[in-house]
Amino acid sequence: MPERNIVAKELAEILSVISHPARVRIIEELGQGEKDVSELVELTGLHQPTVSQHLAALRSRRLVHDRREGRGVYYSLSQLWLADWLLDGLKLIESEDLNGSELAKAAKKARRLWSVRKK
């Protein structure tokens, strides 16, 4: 079944672009709406070049889209549901150690925080 292997490989590649703490954070922040690099730097507490590098990785897979306006470059999710899909994945953490571990609680809280889409 070479077809399944090809698709599995592609999917794995996309997932590995996503599977980095900084990139998860960026995706969730962008789930709240378009932001420019400075905002993302501030929100994540990372160095600007680091943020740019992660954005480049996300861009390379077209997970995000960029738009230049004036001095800033504004990023948004190519598909807004990506953030929601990721949030659903949080359930993996929530039930991982079954009974309300600290981590599971944090995950629930984060899911609540992030799933509110601010206007």
Next chain:
Amino acid sequence: MPERNIVAKELAEILSVISHPARVRIIEELGQGEKDVSELVELTGLHQPTVSQHLAALRSRRLVHDRREGRGVYYSLSQLWLADWLLDGLKLIESEDLNGSELAKAAKKARRLWSVRKK
């Protein structure tokens, strides 16, 4: 927001366990139901030690559960919806290059194949 960072890190860690072609395949195969190592070796065409290593990775995050019966060790998904969730992620491929590229077509086909849960 240290809470978000902790959760993002955890989620990223789980995603990186998943984000390997062999592990995606294994998860999807297990989405069809419990299988022992030999079956997985045959289905994926990988060497047995390789399959065992990937299973160990998935086990370490409790994404799969193992059960010994006679000679074989049977694996199953800790949460069946994990396979479905992953399949939803395939939409990322399907829409990535917009108009029906070969890859997008393959992804659609794979999603059909895998989303049928055999009895």
Next chain:
DNA sequence: TTCGTATATATGAATATATGAATGTAGTAA
């Protein structure tokens, strides 16, 4: 043009991950 701000890219050292070969262990049958 020059200056300042915002963002991107290049480099290199540290670290992490993957792969394949060899070996180890657990159970079954005789």
Next chain:
DNA sequence: TTACTACATTCATATATTCATATATACGAA
């Protein structure tokens, strides 16, 4: 016990990622 089958682990090597620093580019204002 021995031999066989099924599976797991270890280790060495190869390869890839990551982060910080330095440098480059793009644009607006003056």
